[in-house]
Amino acid sequence: MKKAAVSLILILAGCALLMAAAAAQEDMVVVDPGPFENPQRPPSTFRHEEHNLAADIWECNVCHHVYDEEGNLLDDESSEDMRCVDCHFLEDTGTQPGLMKAFHLNCKGCHIKEAKGPVMCGECHRWRQPAADGPGAG
């Protein structure tokens, strides 16, 4: 009985955590600039769910990636339970880009490649965030 209660609580707690995480990424409107020491720009616009829907991205690990020891990208693993800053330091380390560069290469890199989405500084780092009405034009 006690065991069942504990597992029930654990399961509920697990669901709550998952929902909190889901809510968190659904509510995300900008990328948190917290890890940066002295941010110079307004945080980049990024409505996690709307963005990935509009951009037609279904694999989480396009962004939340995992590499093995040799630096090979692992196709069937993902790291959405971690933040970019957990692996990317502020400065470059070897071939691993520093945090700002990781964001820029990831975000801007895809936008340039697909010729869709923002590529100029102020299209992401907006001083005046647009009204909360879905993804704007890139």
Add this chain to the structure above:
Amino acid sequence: MHSVYSFVTGPMVWVAFGVFVAGCLFRLVVLLSQVSRKEPFIFSYMNLKWSLRSIGHWIVPFATVNWRRHPVLTVVTFVFHICLFLVPIFLLSHIVLVDEAWSISWAALPDGLADALTLTVIACCLFFLVRRIRSPEVKFVTYPSDYVILAIVAAPFVTGFLAYHQWFGYPVMFILHVIAGEIMLIAIPFTRLSHMLFAVFTRAYMGSEFGGVRKAKDW
């Protein structure tokens, strides 16, 4: 907008820097070959000591009679030239782009300070403009091209300032800023902006002539 962006921040950057570097080399080679053809004797009295002495005096504010005679102009001139180089070389956004392209980076000015220095450059340009219009002795030696050159220099700073603050149509201002910078680079070797290259030679020549030949100061 993506194709315009890729073009002005891709091939056009190479063209601009290519023309700038090749143009500067070309102008220097032409200068040296002309001097050696027409007035080779100049080389006979070029002298490192007198050259450095002259350059030394002219790059220090108020170290020459001419600088002292026009104190306001002197201060504006020095502040202007210092900011003119400081801002673009140590601007965060420029370093970010260079770092992304080649993984080379260096210390950046905080954006707030760069913003203030940019306004300083713009203010100095306005000062030069008003001086050209108002001061009779300057107006007398002013050609229309002088206004064009002033505009070429001011444009990257004005557009950069507006783009940074995202006033007046952001994406277009960004593109205009990049183009304005490229125009300025291309203009340097072929306009009076080439004093960036020649100032040192002019001073070395004047210094050597005054020091070695006329036994006088050129400041």
